[in-house]
Amino acid sequence: MxxxxxxxxxxxxxxxxxxxxxxxxxxxxxxxxxxxxxxxxxxxxxxxxxxxxxxxxxxxxxxxxxxxxxxxxxxxxxxxxxxxxxxxxxxxxxxxxxxxxxxxxxxxxxxxxxxxxxxxxxxxxxAGSPASGPRAGGRRRAGAPFAMRGQDYQATATISLEDAARGLELSLDLSVPETTADGGVRTVSRATKVRVPRGVVDGERLRVAGRGGPGYGEGPAGDLYIDIHLQQHPLFRAVGHDLYLEVPITPWEAVLGAEIELPTLDGRVRVAVKPGAKGGQKLRLAGKGLPRRGEGAGDLYGVLQLVTPTVISDKERELYRELAAASSFDPRAPFTPLPTHA
Amino acid sequence: MPDDLTLLPDREDVIALDELMACSGLAHDEVVELVEFGALAIEQRGTAWTFHSRTLVLARRAARLRDDFGLNTPGMAVALAYLERIEGLERRLRELEACLPKGDAGQDAWIA
The missing domain is CATH 1.10.287.110 (DnaJ domain)
Incomplete structure (x- = not known):
């Protein structure tokens, strides 16, 4: 422009x-x-x-x-x-x-x-009225009183999961309207720092009272609202304060059980996979999710995913064949006897 | 006022009825009706009502729906109830999606 x-x-x-x-x-x-x-x-x-x-x-x-x-x-x-x-x-x-x-x-x-x-x-x-302040983000009400609350400002902040867990200081560069001495309006940049407390969740709207536009006349200042968006994390998916982690396991770990190591936001932990584990089963690590505002934290769910190797050695193939011959396990037993149609 | 102060957003605060009205743009009677409908929850009853600061998000939403669609108070209450239900369902959907293997979309439709 x-x-x-x-x-x-x-x-x-x-x-x-x-x-x-x-x-x-x-x-x-x-x-x-x-x-x-x-x-x-x-x-x-x-x-x-x-x-x-x-x-x-x-x-x-x-x-x-x-x-x-x-x-x-x-x-x-x-x-x-x-x-x-x-x-x-x-x-x-x-x-x-x-x-x-x-x-x-x-x-x-x-x-x-x-x-x-x-x-x-x-x-x-x-309409015979003087040019007044900036548009208040929507329809201006006719006959506004002299004392009018200032405009609310809105900003969006995309932060990492780690920052949401420990809190951070946000530097916002707000584009705000400013009334010039001669009654015009211009957009100016205003830097504001906001301390985001730990425990914010995706989609949350933070309010900083009184940090929006100045009030008109005797009116109070507006507020500043900050919409929080969490960046996608390579490992964890956040749902509220709970975290979900996909945990791939091998067929033999699922059958025999295993002790495996899982990453969390604050270091690695060892957990036991019970023998006979199924894909989709959840391992709940209480309190290992995102911290809540007051006390406590959400949970971390390790969701077991059974993965099969796509490339196997001759030796492995031989062992699988041996297993197939030796096993009486039939997961499709409910399909038999097949329904017959008259 | 300098702008480089480090500001703390409101957290688990309670806000008074007057503040709720001023910050949302809802009128006194509208707040009372929305409370009667159960759309806005009071933190403390008695002579001076107080609200959880979270309620302000709902109150502002109600006022926006009123201004942009000309909704009356029962309309606002119904809209807020539906939006709350949608958000609950979306949360449940995110939970279920979080249990699915990543990047597996499209691989499920495997036909022999």
Missing amino acids: AKTTSGSASQVDDRVAVKYTDYYATLGVERDSSAEDIRKAYRRLARRYHPDISSEDDAEAKFKEVNEAYQVLSDPEQKEAYDQLGRHRSGEEFRPSGDWGGQVWQEGGLEDIDLADLLERLGQRA
Whole structure:
């Protein structure tokens, strides 16, 4: 996105470019669709991409796009201003000209501004209200009181299983909106360090109270929310505080039993596989999972997987044949006698 | 305020009704109704209700569903109940998947 300092309309027109977003395409509607059709399209997409109900990976980003498009197209003033821009390709940089540009550019504070910000500012001018703070991550409520709570910030942190187990200090680089002296909005980077306590689990949302955006008027600051994602571990799979470890064993270990060594997050332990072990059986190592917040820890489950060698020596083949001849074990006994059909 | 402080997130804290309302955007009557539906659990009853800080996640979710879909309070309670059930099922699915051999997908459909 082009950056500029504020200036007069004629100066800025030559220099500022804003990336065009095709809001009609985002909602999948024609440009001449009725307000009702736009609302229906929005509802359908909101249901599909709402981050609270969607399981699609990029749901949150999609929902944001859909929400932004609807915010503009459902507001008659903003829709009219947007329609005046004409057709462009999504992502194409354009320079608004004439009245449209002049109305907005003169307000200044255009660093890091996007189309939605411009349209919102235009809508506010048309509605006779002053340009206020940053968009509060969704629809702004009309007639907001002077004292308003600050915006909540959200960040995502992907951490290793080991870090989740011992806790870590996260360095977050937050992109936050900042209101400039002349009433404009710009995005600035803010470094924040957060001490993540041990015992966090995948999908957990941490809250740091009062570390979001500053409040408006007498309003309190918003909060900072951090979504925790655990990286895939080469050995362990985490489910809540429990860990699962795939434990391959040989056919003879399964039959005869064995004492085997297993890795855990805090060193190796020896465990006994009982004779006659089956694939899928779980060995539970109590308290060897991820630590919990207060006391204790989840469990570690070693899941036995019976593996057979694919390459065997002549000697091994000979022994297997000998075993086959000597054994009376018949795992398919329940299949006999075969059912007969009259 | 400097930004390089090391901050501690809330953990097993309790939060007051006012804070729950301010941080979630739910109105007093909505919180009361959601408690009556059993969608939000109270940590301590009496004159001043308190909630577990975990409840804030649910309350914020309820408010988002209200704002984005125009749900009323019974609607929010039902949606929260379904989402809780889905999360329980997803957890069970992850447990079962964790018991399967890694990278074996596709090898199960073995036909003689």
